[in-house]
C-alpha cells in the first residue's frame with residue numbers, strides 16, 4: 250500500500266493538549282483496541298505519559314478473540330501495568346475499572362486535604378474513548394461515532410463520585426515504523442477511509458485473515474475453499490454475494506467495503522490481529 254497521510258493538523262494540537270494537561274492529572278487511562286493491542290498503542294503517548302500512573306483499557310473486547318484478550322491482559326499486567334478488558338457497548342468491565350479508580354483515589358491528596366482524582370483519557374482515533382467516558386458518567390456526555398475524528402477539542406467532565414475526566418481527540422503519530430501498524434489502524438477504522446484505497450486495504454486484510462483465521466473467513470462467506478491469493482478470495486466472495494457489475498465485471502470496490510464493514514462490526518467473528526508475545530498465562534500475571 251502506498252504511504253498515507255494520516256497526520257492531519259489537529260493531531261499536533263492534540264499532542265500539545267495532552268502534554269499541557271498531563272501535569273494536572275493523577276492518572277492516565279490509555280484506551281487501546283483489543284483487536285490490535287500493539288498497533289493501537291501510540292508511542293507518542295508512551296513518551297508523553299512517562300512515569301504517570303496508567304491503566305490500559307483493552308476496549309472492544311466483544312470484537313476481539315477472547316483467548317487473546319486474556320493473554321494480552323496478562324502480558325500488560327506482567328509488565329507492571331494495570332490492564333482491563335472492556336466492552337463500552339454492554340458496559341462489561343466498567344465495574345472493574347471503577348474498582349481500580351477507587352483504589353487509586355485513596356492515594357490522592359494528603360491526609361488533611363482529600364481532593365477528587367483527575368484523569369485523562371487518551372488513545373488512537375475511534376478506539377472508544379468517548380464511549381468509555383459516557384459509561385463512566387452514566388450519560389451521553391461525550392459525542393461518539395463510528396468513524397475517526399469525532400472528538401475535536403478537550404472536554405472536562407465530572408463523575409457522580411466527584412472524579413474529573415478529560416476527554417481528548419484521538420491521536421496518531423507522524424510516522425509508522427512498521428507499515429503493518431498503519432494497515433491495522435486502517436482496518437479498525439482509526440484512519441479516515443477517505444484517504445485510503447479501499448480495495449488495496451481489503452486485499453491486505455484478506456491476506457492477514459487467510460494467515461490467521463482462514464476457517465472463519467471460509468465460513469462467513471460460505472466458500473468451499475479460499476483462493477490461492479487474496480485477490481482470488483475476494484473474487485470468490487464477490488461472486489457469492491452477487492457483487493457483479495454489468496458486463497460480468499467484479500465489483501471489487503463494493504466487495505472490499507463489505508469485507509471491511511463486516512470485520513469492523515464483528516460479523517466475520519471475534520478477531521485479534523496481533524498475538525500476545527511469549528507464553529505468559531493469566532496465572533503468571535497474578
Ligand SMILES: Nc1nc2c(ncn2[C@@H]2O[C@H](COP(=O)(O)OP(=O)(O)OP(=O)(O)O)[C@@H](O)[C@H]2O)c(=O)[nH]1
Nearest residue numbers: 309337375376377378379380393394398399400419
Ligand atoms: N463493539 C464495540 N464497539 C465499541 C466499543 N466501544 C466503542 N465502540 C464503538 O466505536 C466507535 C467509536 O467510539 P468513540 O467513543 O466515538 O471513539 P473515540 O475514541 O472517542 O473516537 P475519536 O473521538 O474519533 O478519537 C463508536 O461507533 C462506538 O459505538 C466496544 O467496546 N465494542
Ligand SMILES: [Mg+2]
Nearest residue numbers: 378379399400
Ligand atoms: Mg471521541
